Amino acid sequence: MRLYVVSADTYNASWGTQISIFGVFNENHLADALKELQQKYNYNFEVNEANLNECTDIYLGGYLE
Secondary structure (H helix, E strand, O other), X not given: OEEEEEEEEOOOOOOOOOEEEEEEEOHXXXXXXXXXXXXXXXXXXXXXXXXXXXXXXXXXXXXXX
16 A cells, blocks of 8 residues: 655755655545645645555655765
8 A cells, every 4th residue: 555655844944954744645635635734834845656565765855064
């Protein structure tokens, strides 16, 4: 089963990043969830795909100096 991880950088200061996960959804609920999140928050959401019960390596983002 394919799942969709919704995340966003929630850090609003000048330098840095803070990645937060807002939910994990199946295909049937993804569009409604994104619509609800976009109405509630002013973030640029990213959607990553993953398979249920399979190991994966997904880069969610970050900042290193």
